[in-house]
Amino acid sequence: MTKRRKTKRRAGPKVWLAAIALVTALFLIGDDNPQLRQGLEEMLQEVVTGESPADQQTGNATVIDGDTLDVAGVRVRLYAIDAPEAGQLCRRSGQNWACGADAGKALVSAIAGRQVTCEERDQDRYGRIVGICRAGPENLNAWMVENGWAVAYRRYGGRIYDPEEVVARVAERGIWSSEFVMPWDWRKGER
CATH class of the missing domain: 2.40.50.90 (OB fold (Dihydrolipoamide Acetyltransferase, E2P))
Incomplete structure (x- = not known):
């Protein structure tokens, strides 16, 4: 049995496009809709880090x-x-x-x-x-x-x-x- 080494994958173009789209949306809504802003920030965190936001x-x-x-x-x-x-x-x-x-x-x-x-x-x-x-x-x-x-x-x-x-x-x-x-x-x- 051989162990596989985990390798860190680089974010591809789709991930960066999604991140750019989310940052743009955050910029456009500003502080006008805090609930939408929070949801977008959570999505951005997940896209960039690959981790779900905290509970x-x-x-x-x-x-x-x-x-x-x-x-x-x-x-x-x-x-x-x-x-x-x-x-x-x-x-x-x-x-x-x-x-x-x-x-x-x-x-x-x-x-x-x-x-x-x-x-x-x-x-x-x-x-x-x-x-x-x-x-x-x-x-x-x-x-x-x-x-x-x-x-x-x-x-x-x-x-x-x-x-x-x-x-x-x-x-x-x-x-x-x-x-x-x-x-x-x-x-x-x-x-």
Whole structure:
């Protein structure tokens, strides 16, 4: 029995013509139709790389808290961010405020009634999808961190949202305008 060595095939002219056609279509539609644009981007990825796009969940979203959504009946945890828990309080100007509840409200406003698409990156120990979610072109994970309603969760996402966190911290946005316990410490009982 002989083993066959896999050889990398070069993309032929048909593949390049398909890629050029898809890029042209993307250019022509711009941001006018986000759903069509997303579909074309997925097709382009498959044509160029030969790989299917990552598993995605798309639909109407309900906000569970500042880093968890229900998208068309499926729980999705936002990848690489950690928002204050729904019942978590922060302290600003000597007063407690419901920063956890406000983080959830901020996510509702960022979605603004649009359909959400989440690209699966992982699954957590509770069986939830962990993904990067978008409402239209807006990356909700990045938006939550940049606006100070979540922190970069380096333990699970590395430094992906570090720049957004620096912006929020320097501008004292959201929870960065207050004293707060990191959400992972708050869950452990540090309050």
